Each structure stands twice: as C-alpha cells, then as structure tokens.
Amino acid sequence: MARAYPAYRPYEATVQRVLPLSPHFVRVTFTGEDFGCLGTAGLDQRIKILFPPAGGLPCDVGADDHETILSGTWYQRWRALPDDERTPVRTYTIRSVRPDRRELDVDMVLHDPDPEHPDGPAVAWLRRAAVGDRVVVVGPDARSADPTAGLDWRPGTARHLLLVGDETAAPAICSIVESLGPGVTAQAFVEVPTGADILNVLVPGRSQVTWLARDAGCVTARGAEAVAPRGVLLEQALSAWIPRHLHHLDSALRPVPDALEDVDVDAELLWDRPLDPATGDFYAWIAGEAAVVRSLRRYLVSEVGVDRRNVAFMGYWRRGRSEGQ
Numbered sequence: 001m002a003r004a005y006p007a008y009r010p011y012e013a014t015v016q017r018v019l020p021l022s023p024h025f026v027r028v029t030f031t032g033e034d035f036g037c038l039g040t041a042g043l044d045q046r047i048k049i050l051f052p053p054a055g056g057l058p059c060d061v062g063a064d065d066h067e068t069i070l071s072g073t074w075y076q077r078w079r080a081l082p083d084d085e086r087t088p089v090r091t092y093t094i095r096s097v098r099p100d101r102r103e104l105d106v107d108m109v110l111h112d113p114d115p116e117h118p119d120g121p122a123v124a125w126l127r128r129a130a131v132g133d134r135v136v137v138v139g140p141d142a143r144s145a146d147p148t149a150g151l152d153w154r155p156g157t158a159r160h161l162l163l164v165g166d167e168t169a170a171p172a173i174c175s176i177v178e179s180l181g182p183g184v185t186a187q188a189f190v191e192v193p194t195g196a197d198i199l200n201v202l203v204p205g206r207s208q209v210t211w212l213a214r215d216a217g218c219v220t221a222r223g224a225e226a227v228a229p230r231g232v233l234l235e236q237a238l239s240a241w242i243p244r245h246l247h248h249l250d251s252a253l254r255p256v257p258d259a260l261e262d263v264d265v266d267a268e269l270l271w272d273r274p275l276d277p278a279t280g281d282f283y284a285w286i287a288g289e290a291a292v293v294r295s296l297r298r299y300l301v302s303e304v305g306v307d308r309r310n311v312a313f314m315g316y317w318r319r320g321r322s323e324g325q
Helices: 066-071 074-080 121-128 170-179 232-244 246-252 290-304
Strands: 008-020 025-031 046-050 089-093 096-098 103-109 134-140 160-165 185-192 208-213 218-220 223-225 282-289 311-317
Touching: 008 066, 046 103, 066 074, 089 103, 089 170, 103 121, 103 170, 160 170, 160 232, 170 185, 170 208, 185 232, 208 232, 218 232, 232 246, 232 290, 246 282, 282 290, 290 311
Parallel strands: 160 185, 160 282, 185 208, 282 311
Antiparallel strands: 008 025, 008 134, 025 103, 046 089, 046 134, 096 103, 218 223
16 A cells, blocks of 8 residues: 655755845745645645755755655654754745646745844845755645645634734735635735835735734824834724624624633743634634734633634744744
C-alpha cells in the first residue's frame, strides 16, 4: 500500500518576484520544482518559511528527501540541528497559489524601523530579498488526506460574517473575502499603519472591507491623537458596528456570557478557535497582535455575549517578542 502524504511538508523554493504593494506590504512570489502539488485551500491556510541568514542558505530539513517528506519529520530534523545551523522559522498565510505555474504568493508586512525593537529575521530578510534567493517553505500537500490542514476559518453555515485584524491579518482577510460565495455577507475591519497601505480587494455581493489607517489619528479618553495607538481603531469600529447589527448576532448570543480564562499573552499563545464549524447564523474571525486580540475577544464574548464557539481568535504575534517555535 502506498504511504499517505502528510498534511504539511517542506518545499525548496526560490524568490521569483518581489513586488512592493504599499509602504508596508510586499508581495513575494516563490517558485519551486515541487509546487505542482502545493495545496490550494486558500482562505487563511498557514505556511512556514525558513529564512536563511544574509548570504547564506536555509538549513537542511529534508525538502529534497522523499523519506523525510513522507514521514513528516522535517520539524524533528530542524530541532535536532545545532543552534548556529538552525535557520529561523516564521508563519505566514498563503495569499495565492498557482500549482500549474509552480508559483506561490505571500504578502509580507515590512515594519517600520524601531530602535527599541530591532528587525527580526523575517523582516531583515524581506528588506534584502531579491530574485533568486532561496528559502524553504513548509506548506500543505494537495495529495494529503487532509488538504485543509492549517485552516482556522470555519464558518459552517453562518451567513453573517465578521472579520477583524491588523496588517498581519490583512492577507488572510483579503483571501477569505475574495472567496465568499452568494448568500453570505461579511464585514471586515482591517487596521493598517497608513492610508497608503489600503489594498485593492475584490469584495463580492454586499460584503464590505473597512480599512482603518492609524496615521489618520483618533480621539481617545486622553484626547485627540495624531497617530492612533495600535488596536484602538479596531475597538472603536467594533463598538460602533455591533449595536447596529445585533440582529445578525441573535443566534450566537448567550443569556449568560461565557467565562473566559485570563491569557498572559507575554507567556502563552492566544489561539482559540472552534474545533468544528460554527452553528448558527453568525461567525467572527479575529487575528493580529495578541494583546489587541485578547481585548477584542473579551469585548465580544464577555461583554456582548457572543458564544465563544462562534468566534475564532488568533494572536498572530506579540510586539517585541519572537514567534514561538
């Protein structure tokens, strides 16, 4: 009997194009000999990228070894490497994939330089990325028994959808919104650093994407601020939108709000999503900086009373901290 392919496997990949989309978004197109079998579920499906140091190559995790690919042991190989040989791994969302052309698009965020928080390995790589650079992409295999592995977007039969996130969630939100079929209506709120970072997205039907630029400022309890603190615009947008659309939330509201455990986002991963597709007519998906996501989670579940089984919350990153391995 032929052995089944794992849900995720490593691929050798080369940079084919580097396309700046805005001051803070860069689309990197990768190509790879084995990309013909890359999974095409789209939506918010995750991949991992192994970034080499300047002038170097990604570490060997068996991307060209059929036995490693079939056994799904790339991560064990990566962990077993000496510290000075283990190239960093970061998580991204597939923006678009074209297996027939062996191409993969990944939209990456180029953060502003910050003396207090030096560039991590992914941003440092992105600043110097050029055609021909080599990486390893760990992504889905279309031949797997579970080609939808890595998806957190599971709205079930819900027809009223809410998506909320910062710039790191923008690629997933754009991909999800573009995939929506008839009969559903989505409201998306995306917070980005500047008005120049508003991206073009094909919004079907009556769905809507509202872009919130921090450089447009805001009014808080402290008064007017020229640049909105991270997350404030999302909180204000939700607090204004929810009361006007409570009729869409009816099937997901609980008479007694769910109790939420306190999550220390400096020490723990905030990743709380329903294991099964949502039941009812409302579903929310929230991702981005972990402290902001925690605050929005508390508002929706503890204050508004949305059943936590109808909401997915993902802390994609934490300011000043590296991604956990």
